[in-house]
Amino acid sequence: MTDPLEIVGADEAPVCVDGVCAVPPTTDGATEEQGSGDL
Amino acid sequence: MARPLRDVVNSVNNSPTRPVKVDIWSDIACPWCFIGKRRFERAVADWDGAVEVEFHSFELAPDTPVDFEGSEVDFLAHHKGMDPAQVEQMLSQMTVMAAEEGLAYDFDALRHTKTLLAHQALHFAKAHGLQRELKERLLSAYFEQGRHVGRVDELVTLATEVGLDGDALRRDLEAGTFAPDVEADIAQARAYGIAGVPFFVFDGRLGVSGAQAPETFREVLDRVVAEASA
Numbered sequence: 001m002t003d004p005l006e007i008v009g010a011d012e013a014p015v016c017v018d019g020v021c022a023v024p025p026t027t028d029g030a031t032e033e034q035g036s037g038d039l
Numbered sequence: 040m041a042r043p044l045r046d047v048v049n050s051v052n053n054s055p056t057r058p059v060k061v062d063i064w065s066d067i068a069c070p071w072c073f074i075g076k077r078r079f080e081r082a083v084a085d086w087d088g089a090v091e092v093e094f095h096s097f098e099l100a101p102d103t104p105v106d107f108e109g110s111e112v113d114f115l116a117h118h119k120g121m122d123p124a125q126v127e128q129m130l131s132q133m134t135v136m137a138a139e140e141g142l143a144y145d146f147d148a149l150r151h152t153k154t155l156l157a158h159q160a161l162h163f164a165k166a167h168g169l170q171r172e173l174k175e176r177l178l179s180a181y182f183e184q185g186r187h188v189g190r191v192d193e194l195v196t197l198a199t200e201v202g203l204d205g206d207a208l209r210r211d212l213e214a215g216t217f218a219p220d221v222e223a224d225i226a227q228a229r230a231y232g233i234a235g236v237p238f239f240v241f242d243g244r245l246g247v248s249g250a251q252a253p254e255t256f257r258e259v260l261d262r263v264v265a266e267a268s269a
Binding site: 002003004005006007008009010012013014015016017018019020021023 | 066069070071072074075099100103118119129132133136227230231232234235236237238240243244245246247248249250251252255259262
């Protein structure tokens with residue numbers, strides 16, 4: 001039986017999910033979130 | 040004197056205190072995993088304590104073919120239905136962010152492939168005390184050097200470069216010796232509820248998702264030590 005994890009850290013950290021790797025919003029104010037697959 | 044980055048994420052460093060165990064789920068074909076690895080290494084380099092790292096397998100896209108004849112843009116457009124122009128822009132942004140971590144991503148040269156065998160090779164390397172070295176080698180080979188990490192021959196070559204026995208690796212890859220270990224890692228990720236990578240588990244109880252900033256990793260390391268000594 002695996003004990004549940006306590007999730008910590010920033011929610012918006014970039015991650016790849018199901019082959020899609022989101023690029024976070026750019027620092028110049030742009031807000032688009034783009035996906036990339038299977039990189 | 041600061042420790043070299045490549046040396047800080049070691050099996051166990053020289054601190055007299057009990058090392059903090061960090062289990063990292065990641066894939067080779069995962070740009071954020073390589074960037075997250077660098078950020079984690081920077082955190083450990085600036086942190087005064089012992090860290091023990093173990094990498095675990097995660098297949099981001101199990102349906103990826105071993106061989107794909109085409110560019111990165113072709114692959115993403117065909118398999119994910121993405122707009123090629125959007126893909127070009129995204130790859131450009133990702134390349135810039137990787138460069139900020141000292142990584143030279145080359146998406147023009149990248150060779151898409153299935154990473155299942157690479158994960159088996161990483162378990163082979165772990166069994167021989169060289170998992171950290173092979174992990175770094177495979178990530179660099181994939182993202183920076185356009186190497187094909189889905190074939191036995193190429194994996195054997197890369198593994199030999201870090202000091203592993205290529206003949207033994209070839210035998211184990213062809214026999215699927217470490218396939219159950221890969222499956223166990225993936226099952227453990229599922230049990231934890233891990234949906235994406237990189238994913239870091241500190242001390243078997245604190246989960247950190249994504250390529251976080253180094254200071255975030257350091258805060259979690261501090262917390263683990265503080266709670267252990269409380």
